[in-house]
Amino acid sequence: MIILENVHKKFGDRVIFENLKASFNPFSLNIITGPSGSGKTTLLRMLRGEIPADAGRIRVKDKEIGKLRESSRSLLARSIAMVYQEGNLLDDRSAIENIALPLRIAGIHGSALRNKVYEITEKLEISSLSFINCGDLSGGERRLISIARALAFSPSVILLDEPLANLDKTMRKRISEFLCNLSVNEKILVIWATHDVHEIADTVHPYVFTIKNHRLELSQTIIPSFIEN
């Protein structure tokens, strides 16, 4: 579903990726790991077309991102949702308004919009937060709203950028279990960037990729549960 072919990326003189090759299958859970600054976030943003590759090809659903027009890229951005590390929420709007935003962008209104938002908030058990401004929510709650927003438009791919960073143990467990089951329950391709593979729940068997020497290497690491640690 997503194929990277000989992708190169540099920021100034700093090489991030060199001859990067990888493929991510539909409905699979993929973990991208590597130390801070190795390019995990850059890779996710390249997959969404937010950052262009210097060379090489990134193909999503047989379409080459670099060659898409802006309008087609907008449509693609809707089907590839992303949960940003910093949340990227509108702090002066309520949780429900933030969740509904991708639906409004897609032109969904009225009862269809309300039903969809209700469905997601129920699924993530965040109905009680619906009318609170995002600026007043805790870090964990904001992360949940961000995930709910990403799922609102039923994406075929979800990119998670350190979704459990700075969360307490209870919240990490709750969100981790939900995210790990996304690929199976929602039939979504999940690409999860983290510097700590131990935060992934042990009930699933993901593909684990490690960024090494500016490339992605598929590792065979067995992931222990963070709950046991």
Add this chain to the structure above:
Amino acid sequence: MMNLYYYFIQSLKAFRRKPLTHLLTVGTIALTLTLAGGITLTANALRTISEKWGSGAMVAVYLKDGLPEHKVETIRKKLTEIDGVTKTRVISKDLARKRLIQSLEGDADLVKSVENEFFPVSIEVVIHGETEKVNQCVEKMKKLSGVVAGITDVRDVHTWNKKVGHVLDIVYLIGIILMIIVLVSTTYIIMVTTRLTVENHLSEIKLIKLLGARSGFINTPVIFEAMLTGLAGAALSLLFLWAAGHFGLPGLKEMLGSSWEMISVNDFLNIRIIGLGCAFGLLSGLLSGKLALMTVKT
């Protein structure tokens, strides 16, 4: 339709979220539009005064002594034929004397002993039209005096009115120039304030873009908000003008005296002005919103 409703509600919410910023923006637009509107109305009122004073001007055509009655009648008819002349009246020696005595009031005794023969026969001519029309009529009468025997002089009673008319015309022209300057400044102020609005929304615009919004979804709320801001400014300026008309004009009434009748008070709530104000607010909001989105890097 749902989208328009959403954009409208979002604009109102944006007003509520940053009331002070929006109040300042609306207030600035309202003040500049009030200034522009005030100048327009003053210029219009001056033109009305100028036109009213210009219309109904009177000219006295003096005739030679001892001119036979049929000759006087011929000259009167010729004067009546001039385009713009609405009324002519022969002022006999006797009537001229009576008028002078009446006008002198207390000092009438000075001329009571003067005989009728000392007064000239004249034809009083009433001209209707604007200053330019009156001037043309007077010129034609002066030319007529060279062609038709019996006319000794054409006295333009209108001269003073004409001078005032010229002054008012200049004031009107200055008013128009000032109005253009103020309108250009207003548009610039709306553009600057709209740009600030766009900059306020910058993080929001960037985020909406990341979520896959097309330019229409990103731009329309900003333009909508700018249009509403412009409209609110225009509405507030009309309120200011109405207040000026309601509370400020009685003083003006005393100052203008009988000329007061010439100014249409209804102009202050004229549907044309309301329409123009609102259209200006909407249009400047639309243009400046588009321009701001083009110039602010999102």
